[in-house]
Amino acid sequence: MTESRRENRVMVELIKVGRFYPPDIEALTEVSLSVSRGEMLFLTGKSGAGKTTLLRLLCKIELPDKGLVEIDGMDLGKLSRHKIQQLRRRIGMAYQDFKLLPERTVARNIALAMEVTYQKKSFIRRQTKTLLDRLGLKSKVHARTADLSRGEQQRVSIARALANNPDLILADEPTGNLDAESTCRVMELFDEHRRRGATILIATHDSSIYADTDYRVLELKDGRIVDTKENHGTTGEQE
């Protein structure tokens, strides 16, 4: 990590962000939010509240109609395409609909994410094995992802998001198809990544994963932040 990055304590900053869809859907309205480096944060709220839209703005899959989105001090609206590509390599996104390559094997889906960031073959092999072991998918390494259950596909998408040890992890309903044991494995992995310094945003309506948490829980309703549960002593710990 460079000096300048280390100095920047805020990883995600949204200032009065608005996102509208025609004819009259306000997916996000005046959302302001600041997330520290090394913080884990739950973004909750009912279906349609705006959780996915918010995560998509953070990796510039979508653009805001109003307001400012900054990642690690960089205004996404002002970055060149090249800089955005560089930034995306530091972000791991686990999509709500997984976005796996159905005809490719589990191992290929995960390895591809690391090949585009030019990781060494030895790292790719080791990292794929570790993640699949940790997520209980050891026996599926050579299976086509199209042949997996939804819960297995979900875990592959999480493994892919974590593969590059990203600085920012965006997880969209990451436990939606998982049983209690797999949910626990996923949350343990997220926590380990947070401890090494990653910033993690988890969009979820699964209250079991945030009911007893010490992390910040933020509720969205109709595109607005309506409630924040503040917890202390858990942010920026690695610094």
Ligand SMILES: Nc1ncnc2c1ncn2[C@@H]1O[C@H](COP(=O)(O)OP(=O)(O)O)[C@@H](O)[C@H]1O
């Ligand atoms: N591409 C789109 N076109 C039109 N409306 C959309 C689009 N994406 C999301 N929406 C609407 O924006 C609102 C927020 O959606 P979303 O961010 O997916 O919520 P959540 O993830 O909390 O369920 C919903 O009313 C949804 O129907």
Ligand SMILES: [Mg+2]
């Ligand atoms: Mg969603």
